Amino acid sequence: MAASTRTSPSPPDEATLARYAELVVGLGANVQEGQIVEIRAAVGKRALVHALARAAYRRGATFVDVAYFDPELRRIRIAEARGKVDFAPPWSGQRVLQLGQLRSARIAASPFSTPGAFDDLDPARVAVEPFPQLPEYRQLIDDETTNWCGIACPDPEWAALVHPELEPDEALGLLWQEVLHVCRLDEDDPSAAWEERFEQLRRASAALNERRFDSIHFEGPGTELTIGLFPSSEWTGGPTETVGGIRHVPNVPTEEVFTAPDPAHADGVVTATKPFVLKTGTLVEGLVIRFEGGRAVQIDARSGGEALREYVSRVEKADRLGEVALVDREGRIGPLGTVFYNTLLDENAASHLALGSAYIDRVGDDDRGRVNRSDAHADFMVGGDDVEVTGITRGGERVPVLRGGSWQI
């Protein structure tokens, strides 16, 4: 926990940003000579965007196409536009699909807006306004045509949410220090540290794949849930490859091993162990979901419940599971004990599930027609040291998988 005990951390200087950018452009997105590189970030994050662009051009990128997202423009639209706000001009989605056709690299820096930034607006309008997470991006992920990397970039408003007890400068400095720590940027050779972690994730995946569990059972405070797997459900973690064979790491940091479950089999109740942020920007806290036959039949939350129900009812098959992911306590995020209100970081602190779309390459060809396909993908955290994860074999044997956050297999 060295990261949080140093005094008065400050935001990174240019050299540190350059080092972060090199890790992201290199190990993360693995930008190739001659590629177009898309960078998506909130308009306030120019310093990191510039560092990423510089690093990408130095690796031989042909063109860096930065899509700045301005959360204030989204607010103005939702608040002021007279009619519906679900329209996106045709060129927005076409651009995304062309990024895939041209085999581009992609980097996205979260958060695009401060979690909860739109919670004072009409939830029905917030739910349908389509920027910045256009559905076409999910198509790119399914097609595996782009080598991409999602990262986190602190900003003052987000830091104030995560560390409300600190002065603004200190909060921003500490959040940056935590982000750089969980990205292994405080190691002499961050890439080597990551390769070591990827080997651990590979071993855990291999052990899970060897067992071919019929289902996974979560049991803890407020949680008693069984999720069915396909015979071909394959666990994986760390790097992946594009259809063209470019290795890349879709999330930095990443601490999870995950697979695509059978969307027809989930039964029981699950209580989220952390708040999470819907892609519409709504903060959801105190979430409890009841599943029957794979479907989320009841969704309650202390806050954000209406927005989540609206989202789930609006988007086809957003009420079924597309991902089950396991996270041990050897990662760097969980031990910090910080709630980041950021999916990238929080989902790598604890085991989690996702409502909506699956990563279809996680199952064999025979089962690809049966995994959940949806424009939605909403991760929520269900794991913790007091949540037991158990694998159930086809023969009915119950095999401990995670106990106290440690692998048992």
Add this chain to the structure above:
Amino acid sequence: MAASTRTSPSPPDEATLARYAELVVGLGANVQEGQIVEIRAAVGKRALVHALARAAYRRGATFVDVAYFDPELRRIRIAEARGKVDFAPPWSGQRVLQLGQLRSARIAASPFSTPGAFDDLDPARVAVEPFPQLPEYRQLIDDETTNWCGIACPDPEWAALVHPELEPDEALGLLWQEVLHVCRLDEDDPSAAWEERFEQLRRASAALNERRFDSIHFEGPGTELTIGLFPSSEWTGGPTETVGGIRHVPNVPTEEVFTAPDPAHADGVVTATKPFVLKTGTLVEGLVIRFEGGRAVQIDARSGGEALREYVSRVEKADRLGEVALVDREGRIGPLGTVFYNTLLDENAASHLALGSAYIDRVGDDDRGRVNRSDAHADFMVGGDDVEVTGITRGGERVPVLRGGSWQI
């Protein structure tokens, strides 16, 4: 000159920005219910962009598509990219053309970068890097499919260039005050003030059109130039209309009457009376051009000459004239005596010419095949109180047009 004699002007408050935005979205672009509105601006100009977006949605815009331009990304590309920098991804131009197909409104706030911002980089690379002024925008202007308005938005770096003798805050405050003054925002009813000025421009255009001059002669210090006109060359000023009949004012402020000359007839020497900024961002000062048979055969400048020669040689027909514009001294910009290093403002302070493309609707159908067509359009100022403008009739009669900056016809 009230604008420049007040003490310590400060940047506009939200209410003033809102008033400016209403003028631009209303009188200027004349945004229609149900239209898509494109706003282009440098990424540092968010406050005005937000005011414009709010005003557009309140007039019934369906969607406001903001294209933020980040000059630092252009600098990084030109400085760091390994290969050529003339590439633009296909979606950039397709988006612009679709704005026309969907009959959108457009607003652009200049400057996109501080004049001279790229002058320390390789001029050959600066000249070919295509952002933010993609050639497709010229197509939209030719097609007259979009109701558009170009405006100015001060920023600290630009203000420091215009008013280097002042403290940064004072310079920015004064520049804003000047911009709002020349936009008639210090009138109780700015739109009514503009309609009055448009009527003056209409009268001057009508008088010029009645004469059907064969050529226009400029004579002043370092200038002795005759420019041929077509029999159908039509003078105009103030508002114009889209093909769909939407009246709009392409430039706010606007003080000029202009037409398309015969690109085969320009002979003599002309000395620019103000510095100007190429669309590549290069500042050109002390420009002298010699024309023979319509072609710029010699281009010299105290600074920026190489960049201008490079630009003119690279872009087809950038070495011939596409516009001749006359500005009297009744406008608000000339009397300020400020050099703005900004084409929108400086071209409306003085009579000017443009190398490159003509506005083809300024000539009759018979002559549309003969006006100059080019991806270039570079305005440079040639007028002043000591530059005499004379019209020469087909019979050889010499008719005084402007003397001491005042209309003679």
